[in-house]
Amino acid sequence: MTKTPIAIVGLGKWGRNHVRVFAALPDCQVRWLFDLNDRAAAEQLALYPHLRAATSFDQILSDPAVQAIVIATTAGSHYQLAREALLAGKDVFVEKPMTLDLAEGEELCAIAAERGRLIQVGHLLLFHPAVDYIKGLIDRNDLGEIYYIYSQRLNLGVVRNDENALLSLAPHDISLINYLLGAAPIAAQAAGGCYLQDRIEDVIFVTLTYPQRKLAHIHVSWLDPHKTRRLTIVGSRKMAVFDDTETTEKVRIYDKGVLRQEYENYGELLAVRTGDILIPNIPNTEPLKLQAQHFLECVRDRTPPRVDGRMGLEVVRVLAEASRRL
């Protein structure tokens, strides 16, 4: 089996998960690890003594064997690192949000297109087996017409000082809702509050309007008593709830709805219908592993990633508009 040689840059709280997953894939060779913080690299080398750390990002760029670079650094550095990687002829996996600025995201997509390089963005939920299942329901029209979707991504911490809760948490929800609805929003409104630090919002409410009168609402917060990761989809025929804090029963389909019908008096116009609740059996495969495998396949086979730069850019566009409204 040929092994795709990659480097992983950014070995903080999240990047170390990429190291665990890529290092375990049989068709992957992790050639380099790199972090500006030597301690972060040393911690990974203690866990994976067969790997090695680069002393600079340039050392990775100038290694002709490296085909792809996984960037899991803080969001503010994604643009510069991804740009340098693409210009050096490497494919790029970049964590969400792809960039903080729309023009920067557009530039990355343009460079990748010009140079025939790939960009995959770390919108992890699009590799979640539960999301595949729900997307199938929507595409087969099992839920009927989708009226609205709302999501809650709440916890007490992790409080960041380099970005607000919108940039840290909402990329998951925006990418997910765009994917499920197969569209990008046409308008965004947002309100938020800074309670713990100056000018860094801890709690944010975003309302998105999609084509065909569909609505979405996103509530993100790292200042909340409950850990909540829940998405609710209300369709004309059925309703679905995806609760990612559940260990096994993550999706519930409610055979509930309100029927509009022919009527003789006003009271009969809308008939509430309640039926069974279905809890489907969904495989418990780790989304991070599926995402990593997909990236390696794209690099090897030169096929476009399912979650490419254009999708990443749509999320950046919504984040930019919501930030402007805050």
Ligand SMILES: NC(=O)c1ccc[n+]([C@@H]2O[C@H](COP(=O)([O-])OP(=O)(O)OC[C@H]3O[C@@H](n4cnc5c(N)ncnc54)[C@H](O)[C@@H]3O)[C@@H](O)[C@H]2O)c1
């Ligand atoms: N997809 C997901 O589910 C998910 C979950 C958590 C975090 N993330 C994303 O992953 C990224 C990292 O998040 P984190 O929680 O690990 O942050 P973190 O602050 O814990 O770690 C970031 C690391 O990047 C390093 N770094 C910063 N700039 C660098 C540079 N120019 N070169 C090399 N190293 C550099 C820092 O030293 C640090 O070790 C963020 O973009 C975040 O949004 C994604």
